[in-house]
Ligand SMILES: O=C(O)CCC(=O)C(=O)O
């Protein structure tokens with residue numbers, strides 16, 4: 548198989564390989580050092596500036612053309628990132644995302660053609676009830692990516708955990724808690740893994756987005 552790697556013209560990346568193995572085995576991967584360390588402070592500052600300037604809106608459920616606000620389901624505020632107007636920190640975020648999607652397309656033939664990302668702020672006490680990230684009129688979301696931008700003094704006691712609903716080898720459901728530690732990245736299969744965001748006792752910050760196959 549030596550020839551195949553040369554033909555594909557890529558260098559094996561151990562972190563991406565781990566991510567792929569995790570997703571094939573478990574449907575999700577948790578990576579604490581996926582984005583360069585220096586991006587988090589810049590992205591957090593950018594998010595907070597835009598939040599304070601009131602650029603965010605209440606997040607809706609449904610797809611982008613059919614939005615309904617239901618705060619009993621989700622209470623976060625979001626701002627979509629515009630890939631045609633990126634500042635320096637946002638570009639470094641998207642460079643890494645593009646590296647990943649190119650790698651996935653070359654090694655797993657995933658056919659990722661599009662992506663969409665938004666900043667998210669969950670004020671203290673807000674949550675997002677159990678859901679799947681795909682809509683009835685499937686919009687091609689394949690992988691969900693969440694990158695936590697919480698302050699460096701964030702502790703598990705602050706709550707705000709992401710709960711992934713998984714099945715064990717006997718098909719029995721269990722809940723996997725993932726604490727939104729600063730710099731942590733969670734990637735999971737959008738069409739398969741139901742999940743929810745539990746309330747935190749302080750403001751919870753993140754970037755969430757999707758790698759998509761079409762539309
Ligand atoms: O912030 C998280 O941990 C997950 C967010 C989420 O599930 C979503 O925005 O669809």
Ligand SMILES: [Fe+2]
Nearest residue numbers: 678679680742
């Ligand atoms: Fe979600």
